[in-house]
Amino acid sequence: MNFIFDVRRHFRRTGERFAVVAALAAITLAMMPAPASAQTRAGSVTLRIAYLKGTSDLTLAKAKGSLDKALAGQGVKVVWAGPFPAAAPAFEALNADAVDLTSGSSTSFVTSIAAGVPMAIFGYQPMTARNEAIVVPRDSGIHSLADLAGKQVAVNKGGTGEYLLVRALVKSGIAPDTVKRRYLSPSDTGSAFVGGGVDAWATWDPFLSIAQSSYHARVLADGAAIGSDNAVGYFVRQDYLKAHPEVVKTVLRVLRDENVWTAAHPREAGKIWAAELNLPPALADKLGENNVSPLRAVLPDDVTRIERVARWYVDNRIISTQPDVRSHIATLAD
Incomplete structure (x- = not known):
């Protein structure tokens, strides 16, 4: 029980704590170097990276120091900001020019560029079926997606959680408006899930592994059953990409290594992720099993998948206008 309490305490976020994060970001921004164009004139380059509480290759590169080392050889200083609880606040920091580069999901990318965030995707990593799922408490009477009718499901608005839930319902022929979406950040959801505040949770790793190991969650539908087109993506501000394409190429090379x-x-890798996320070493095997998939530069088929997500978002009224995805693709020639 002590472990469950510690995990719930670690991942719980209230409005006040988000305010603290915002304040810290503002302080960090004030202490950071000038934007890319000014850096170039001054003869020095800084790359400001927002890292997430996630199981990504960016987290590994930070922990191992490989990215700092590779960029230092090019005279580039790396400044790490975070950890951010999910992609949405990291994208907000990127939009505010508080950071230059981050990771997240392709689904959150769609909603962000639809809102006008000046970002491009330069790395694409399909999520494994075990990386994302809709879960319910182990002793819940919910045994099928149809059983979610009239229930409350925790999702992050416009991101992976909402995408997974609505896609699962539509694929199963269930009207999405028959299920109540409760918009919570993944860090807020653990206590609601354990306390009965929600009936189900649409989520991804590491929150999925935490839910299964600590909250006695049962998988109702995984990424394969849902038919998810979601992926992990790596993103950069478009002005930074234009000013420093070689820096972004080095980042992609290190991440692929x-x-x-x-x-x-x-x-x-699971051990490093667990340590970086302050999770028990016992989760290492599961984190490693769930999150290994090939990372690549963005291919034409990947662009098509992202566009399909964007069209699907519009069709299901998650966003109002389909963004021009192709104008937000970074092409990094070798």
Whole structure:
């Protein structure tokens, strides 16, 4: 029970704590170097990276120091900001020019560029079926998606959670408006899930592994059953990409090297993720199993998948206008 309490305490976020994060971001911004154009004139370059509480190759690169080392060889200083609880606040920091680069989901990317965030995707990593799911308490009477009718499901607005829930319902022929969406950040949802404040939770790793191991969650539908087109993406401000394309190329190269290492050492990667996220070492194997998939530069088929998500978002009234995805794709020639 002490472990469950510690995890709930670690991942719980209230409005006040989000305010603290925002204040810290403002302080960090004030202390950071000038934007990319000014840096170039001054003869020095800084890359400001927002890292998430997530199981990504960016987290590994931070923990191992590989990205700092590679960029230092090019005279680039790396400044890390975070950890951010999910992609949405990291994208907000990117939009405010508080950071230059971050990671997140392709679904959150769609909603962000639809809102006008000046960002481009330069790396694409399909999520595994075990990385995302809709879960319910183990002793819940919910045994099918149809049983969600009239129930409350926790999702993050416009991101992976809302995408997973609505896609699962539509695929199963269930009217989405028959299920109540409760908009919560993933960090807020643990206590609501354990306390009965919601009946189900649409989520991803590491929150999925935490829910299963600590909150006695049962998978109702995983990414494969849902038919998810979601992916992990790596994103950069468009002005930074234009000013420093070689820096972004180096970031992608290092992340791909970490990705190859992860495929060969999933358990070791899981240990690093667990340590970085302040999770018990016992979760290492599960984190490694759930989160190993190839990372690549964005391919034409990947663009098509993102566009399909964007069209689906419009069709299901999650966003009002379909963004021009192709204008937000970073093409990094070797």
